[in-house]
Amino acid sequence: MVVMSRRFGVAEGNSRDPDVARAVREARDEHELLQNLMECASNGNQNCFEQLYDALVPRIYGLVQRILRNVAHAEEVTQEVFLEVWQKAPQYDSTRGAVGSWVTVIAHRRAVDRVRAAQSASERDMRMGAAEFEEAYEHVESTVQQGLDNASVHAALSRVPESQVEVVTLAYFGGLSQSRIAQALGVPLGTVKTRMRLGLMRLRSELGGEYEIG
Amino acid sequence: MKSDENAVDDAAAYSLHALDPEENERFEARAGRAEKDLAAEWALVGARLGKAVAPEEPPARLKENLMRQVAQTEQVDPSAPPKPAGSSKAPASGARGRARRRWGMVPVTVAAACAVLAVVAGVWGMDQKRQADETRSALSAAESESGSKTESPSILDQISSASDVSLAKGNMDGANISVMYSASHNMAGVSTSDMPPLPEGKVYMLWLLDKDHNVVGSGSISGGTNGEGQNAGVDLTTMTDQDLSSVAAFGITVENRDAKAPTGDPFMLESDS
Numbered sequence: 001m002v003v004m005s006r007r008f009g010v011a012e013g014n015s016r017d018p019d020v021a022r023a024v025r026e027a028r029d030e031h032e033l034l035q036n037l038m039e040c041a042s043n044g045n046q047n048c049f050e051q052l053y054d055a056l057v058p059r060i061y062g063l064v065q066r067i068l069r070n071v072a073h074a075e076e077v078t079q080e081v082f083l084e085v086w087q088k089a090p091q092y093d094s095t096r097g098a099v100g101s102w103v104t105v106i107a108h109r110r111a112v113d114r115v116r117a118a119q120s121a122s123e124r125d126m127r128m129g130a131a132e133f134e135e136a137y138e139h140v141e142s143t144v145q146q147g148l149d150n151a152s153v154h155a156a157l158s159r160v161p162e163s164q165v166e167v168v169t170l171a172y173f174g175g176l177s178q179s180r181i182a183q184a185l186g187v188p189l190g191t192v193k194t195r196m197r198l199g200l201m202r203l204r205s206e207l208g209g210e211y212e213i214g
Numbered sequence: 215m216k217s218d219e220n221a222v223d224d225a226a227a228y229s230l231h232a233l234d235p236e237e238n239e240r241f242e243a244r245a246g247r248a249e250k251d252l253a254a255e256w257a258l259v260g261a262r263l264g265k266a267v268a269p270e271e272p273p274a275r276l277k278e279n280l281m282r283q284v285a286q287t288e289q290v291d292p293s294a295p296p297k298p299a300g301s302s303k304a305p306a307s308g309a310r311g312r313a314r315r316r317w318g319m320v321p322v323t324v325a326a327a328c329a330v331l332a333v334v335a336g337v338w339g340m341d342q343k344r345q346a347d348e349t350r351s352a353l354s355a356a357e358s359e360s361g362s363k364t365e366s367p368s369i370l371d372q373i374s375s376a377s378d379v380s381l382a383k384g385n386m387d388g389a390n391i392s393v394m395y396s397a398s399h400n401m402a403g404v405s406t407s408d409m410p411p412l413p414e415g416k417v418y419m420l421w422l423l424d425k426d427h428n429v430v431g432s433g434s435i436s437g438g439t440n441g442e443g444q445n446a447g448v449d450l451t452t453m454t455d456q457d458l459s460s461v462a463a464f465g466i467t468v469e470n471r472d473a474k475a476p477t478g479d480p481f482m483l484e485s486d487s
Binding site for chain 2: 097147202
């Protein structure tokens with residue numbers, strides 16, 4: 001199938017690379033474009049990787065910044081993320097998730113690692129200050145309420161019980177471990193674990209198959 | 215892992231990178247393949263949250279620095295297997311089999327049983343041919359083992375030889391549920407093995423759902439009952455009294471025997487054709 005006009009563009013300079021041109025030509029949609037670029041990048045093509053970076057970096061940088069709340073750290077971590085993507089590109093397996101999801105999982109892990117490293121450096125004891133938690137809580141809350149631009153994710157979150165959304169988003173956007181969440185909320189660890197599991201199950205069910213697209 | 219449920223809870227936290235370092239190590243060292251597959255799938259749910267964050271344009275120097283590094287950095291050897299221990303399983307695809315509507319809240323014990331079942335949902339989905347063969351042999355085994363409970367031994371033969379035979383299946387840590395059915399024959403065979411035991415008076419109820427997940431039929435399935443020795447080994451339930459023409463998905467919940475509608479989020483199986 002030949003698509004005459006494309007919504008997704010590729011910078012002029014690199015489209016001269018025949019591999020990039022082919023990745024673009026053979027893609028019927030953005031999802032396939034990312035798959036093709038990843039495959040080409042996994043063979044060591046830096047031009048394909050550059051296109052992949054251009055396509056993915058705004059979302060990844062947006063997420064990393066949300067989690068880290070620090071622009072300088074977000075830049076560093078984003079760079080680490082994409083370097084890891086480049087290194088591991090040959091291991092990417094399209095049957096285990098879309099390219100965007102795979103990169104997002106890597107970005108999340110690296111961002112959370114950075115948050116934890118910063119926490120353990122700044123805190124002598126394991127107790128999280130109430131004020132600090134309050135700040136993290138409000139940040140996560142505003143991220144969920146105002147920082148997401150996807151209507152179906154909003155709708156799905158609104159159908160999951162609040163106590164479950166709370167722990168899932170504190171972990172995901174706050175980078176907090178389950179034990180810290182338990183301690184800060186003053187609920188047993190087992191309760192947090194259960195809420196996290198039920199919340200994810202519910203969210204998956206509310207999102208339907210959409211969680212793996214793109 | 216203290217119990218399956220703990221391992222499953224840890225899979226959830228692991229997928230959100232919410233385990234403390236020592237818990238994380240323990241999970242990676244000790245979790246079974248089912249939990250790791252589940253964690254990989256839940257990580258994709260997390261990724262949906264991550265991808266919903268509004269985009270931000272990074273400064274141009276980020277790309278310049280990165281591309282300089284890339285030019286000097288070798289890629290991993292593609293023949294080296296990636297770390298996520300696991301399987302070749304593809305993530306379940308499509309929205310068809312997912313519960314889309316709310317069924318209301320459920321009592322804690324029931325929710326816990328549903329959670330175990332949801333794990334089963336998370337790990338199903340294999341090569342269809344092999345699945346068909348396995349289902350057929352599981353059902354045949356169940357049939358010969360529990361012949362007295364079977365309404366008619368020929369039902370399974372009729373289903374498996376039907377031109378429109380379809381399958382749905384899930385398994386985790388030894389608990390298996392397989393549904394083989396033929397819409398043209400209005401017959402279904404359900405085999406279960408090692409289902410978690412249920413409290414007195416509760417049953418596993420199979421809900422037949424249309425494409426909009428409206429309930430179009432139901433029946434209790436064997437397995438998980440106390441005191442009858444049924445929760446070990448394979449149990450078989452056949453259904454011939456249901457209209458399967460509009461069935462697009464199967465859901466399972468734990469219910470009282472006389473339940474008319476699911477009281478919790480069902481664990482979803484989906485037909486593969």
